[in-house]
Amino acid sequence: MAVPRIVRRLGVSRPTVTACLVRFERVGVAGLLDRPRPGRPRKLTPALEGRIALVASARPRDLGVPRADWSLSRLREYLLRTGMLPALSLESLRTALRRGGLSLKAARTGMARKGTTTMIPAAFEYHTPTSIGEAAALLAKLGDDAKVLAGGQSLIPMMKLRLATPRHLIDISRISGLAYIRESGGVLAIGALARESDLEESDVIRARYPILLDASKVIADPLVRNLATVCGNLAHGDPANDHPAAMLALGAELVAAGSKGERRIPAASFFTGPFSTALKPGEILTEIRIPTPPPRSGGAYVKLERKVGDFATAAVAVQVTVGANGTCERVGIGLTNVGPTPIKAKKAEGFLQGKRPDEAAIKQAAVLAAEESQPTSDLRGPVEYKRDLVRVLTARALVKALERAGK
Amino acid sequence: MHVRVAINGEKHEAEVEPRLLLVHLIRDVLRLTGTHIGCDTTHCGACTVLLDGRPVKSCTVFAVQADGREITTVEGLEQDGKLHPIQEGFMQEHGLQCGYCTPGMLMTGYAFLQKNPNPTEEQIRLAISGNLCRCTGYVNIVKAVQHAAARLAGRAS
Numbered sequence: 001m002a003v004p005r006i007v008r009r010l011g012v013s014r015p016t017v018t019a020c021l022v023r024f025e026r027v028g029v030a031g032l033l034d035r036p037r038p039g040r041p042r043k044l045t046p047a048l049e050g051r052i053a054l055v056a057s058a059r060p061r062d063l064g065v066p067r068a069d070w071s072l073s074r075l076r077e078y079l080l081r082t083g084m085l086p087a088l089s090l091e092s093l094r095t096a097l098r099r100g101g102l103s104l105k106a107a108r109t110g111m112a113r114k115g116t117t118t119m120i121p122a123a124f125e126y127h128t129p130t131s132i133g134e135a136a137a138l139l140a141k142l143g144d145d146a147k148v149l150a151g152g153q154s155l156i157p158m159m160k161l162r163l164a165t166p167r168h169l170i171d172i173s174r175i176s177g178l179a180y181i182r183e184s185g186g187v188l189a190i191g192a193l194a195r196e197s198d199l200e201e202s203d204v205i206r207a208r209y210p211i212l213l214d215a216s217k218v219i220a221d222p223l224v225r226n227l228a229t230v231c232g233n234l235a236h237g238d239p240a241n242d243h244p245a246a247m248l249a250l251g252a253e254l255v256a257a258g259s260k261g262e263r264r265i266p267a268a269s270f271f272t273g274p275f276s277t278a279l280k281p282g283e284i285l286t287e288i289r290i291p292t293p294p295p296r297s298g299g300a301y302v303k304l305e306r307k308v309g310d311f312a313t314a315a316v317a318v319q320v321t322v323g324a325n326g327t328c329e330r331v332g333i334g335l336t337n338v339g340p341t342p343i344k345a346k347k348a349e350g351f352l353q354g355k356r357p358d359e360a361a362i363k364q365a366a367v368l369a370a371e372e373s374q375p376t377s378d379l380r381g382p383v384e385y386k387r388d389l390v391r392v393l394t395a396r397a398l399v400k401a402l403e404r405a406g407k
Numbered sequence: 408m409h410v411r412v413a414i415n416g417e418k419h420e421a422e423v424e425p426r427l428l429l430v431h432l433i434r435d436v437l438r439l440t441g442t443h444i445g446c447d448t449t450h451c452g453a454c455t456v457l458l459d460g461r462p463v464k465s466c467t468v469f470a471v472q473a474d475g476r477e478i479t480t481v482e483g484l485e486q487d488g489k490l491h492p493i494q495e496g497f498m499q500e501h502g503l504q505c506g507y508c509t510p511g512m513l514m515t516g517y518a519f520l521q522k523n524p525n526p527t528e529e530q531i532r533l534a535i536s537g538n539l540c541r542c543t544g545y546v547n548i549v550k551a552v553q554h555a556a557a558r559l560a561g562r563a564s
């Protein structure tokens with residue numbers, strides 16, 4: 001089922017559906033479960049029917065059920081066993097499938113899982129503008145049907161699973177002069193086509209922006225990093241992506257270009273929801289602008305992942321500047337994958353501001369950051385674990401950042 | 408759409424749908440089947456090829472994106488009937504079991520040694536971290552890359 005149809009059917013926002021599908025793809029059915037709620041079992045709400053449709057559209061084997069096809073009773077058993085539904089008669093399951101336009105036969109060969117052709121994205125038209133102006137004009141003309149293609153390392157995997165089915169792709173990678181990373185006039189500017197691997201190889205980054213080097217190194221794997229762009233990492237709006245938190249900590253500004261001109265958006269107001277950003281339809285993220293840290297500044301990004309290439313169970317970005325008197329002049333703290341968006345830990349930042357960052361202060365700031373996190377339970381762990389992890393990682397990131405600031 | 412690519416130094420042209428993945432161009436259109444497909448979620452690295460010299464997952468690039476660029480596949484490693492030292496390394500050190508991940512490992516290892524001819528074990532492990540071996544033969548894969556590094560540096564090993 002295409003996302004727009006799911007959106008219409010469930011009456012929820014597009015980002016919610018996309019987030020749901022992506023979580024499903026990443027962590028399986030557990031990703032779809034809301035936190036358990038007390039009270040009586042509910043009737044089949046549209047959301048529950050949506051879950052049924054999603055499971056029915058998946059291949060049983062992909063969900064750990066050793067069968068080639070679903071039968072009605074197998075499907076019911078699965079939904080109950082995984083706790084996706086509180087109670088369900090075969091009859092209401094049949095009704096739900098029918099209402100979702102799914103017969104079991106159709107369910108087996110659902111859109112996202114068509115036999116061995118899961119790798120083939122839906123057809124699209126390919127555009128290769130040679131300037132930002134041309135790209136913005138195309139986006140404005142084609143509207144909702146079009147998407148920007150940068151490194152493709154988030155978009156193409158989603159297209160292969162048919163979680164994204166854009167009619168037009170506007171490949172910005174043929175626009176020359178966008179792959180820069182340069183520092184001048186007190187600003188570090190990162191262009192739309194700078195790849196993660198460029199960041200890793202940049203001397204400027206190595207010398208003065210260790211927080212970005214830390215983050216880059218733990219994003220995906222070296223092969224993905226050879227294509228993935230830093231701007232794409234932000235524009236994708238995935239709360240699990242690693243650079244957003246670093247940009248929050250650094251106080252970055254993002255430059256958006258549309259057919260009507262350019263505007264600047266502070267990172268702190270860029271991430272508006274899961275898979276949604278402040279970019280307006282038709283806008284392209286052309287540059288990241290980061291104020292050059294003054295002397296006695298340091299930053300760090302600390303991430304816990306289950307294996308290389310995994311999204312963070314939780315991660316924390318810290319950027320500090322220590323004044324001549326040894327107190328914190330500026331503190332930025334960003335949290336990854338512990339909420340619907342990357343989170344700026346404002347209370348923790350405010351607490352440290354103007355204070356001497358001794359052991360007790362670090363401890364207290366870490367507790368505040370943990371309180372500000374909004375994790376949900378999934379295969380990476382329960383809420384309590386993740387929240388405590390934020391506490392531990394915040395303290396570690398602070399210590400490392402302060403060390404680098406040469407406190 | 409029309410695409411022109413140079414694969415292993417040889418020019419190829421093809422008429423393709425924009426949605427055709429680079430790996431399918433390589434395997435199905437150009438019949439170079441040394442490049443493997445091991446997953447449909449961009450995780451395994453079996454499909455690794457060099458795009459303008461950098462190792463990338465060819466299952467996550469559209470063929471049209473490679474238009475006008477240079478590609479190297481595993482078939483391009485051997486020169487004049489002689490295996491490349493990285494291939495020798497995998498043979499000598501038993502760097503493969505079923506061989507499924509091997510083309511990807513070879514391409515990643517090859518590109519890595521060009522950039523970093525004298526690597527530590529840890530650097531090798533990080534470099535191949537986007538290539539999964541389901542036979543889990545990582546110890547010998549690391550040895551194979553070390554073997555190749557030594558050979559390329561003119562050291563016997």
Ligand SMILES: Cc1cc2nc3c(=O)[nH]c(=O)nc-3n(C[C@H](O)[C@H](O)[C@H](O)COP(=O)(O)OP(=O)(O)OC[C@H]3O[C@@H](n4cnc5c(N)ncnc54)[C@H](O)[C@@H]3O)c2cc1C
Pocket residue numbers: 147148149150151152153154155156157192218219220221224227228229230231232233234235236240241242243279283284285286309310311312448449450
């Ligand atoms: C196996 C795997 C593991 C990964 N693990 C991690 C991880 O641990 N941490 C992490 O942070 N990321 C991870 N990623 C995501 C990866 O870093 C993404 O590639 C990156 O986040 C997106 O950059 P891109 O250039 O590839 O964007 P694309 O895939 O080209 O685009 C992504 C989205 O952003 C939009 N977009 C891109 N650029 C712009 C722009 N300039 N202006 C407007 N819109 C734009 C596109 O339209 C699309 O909607 C992983 C990816 C893979 C495949």
Ligand code: FES
Pocket residue numbers: 443444445446447448449450451452453454455464465466467
């Ligand atoms: S086939 Fe698995 S990453 Fe390309």
Ligand code: FES
Pocket residue numbers: 502503504505506507508509539540541542543544
């Ligand atoms: S040798 Fe079998 S997958 Fe690596």
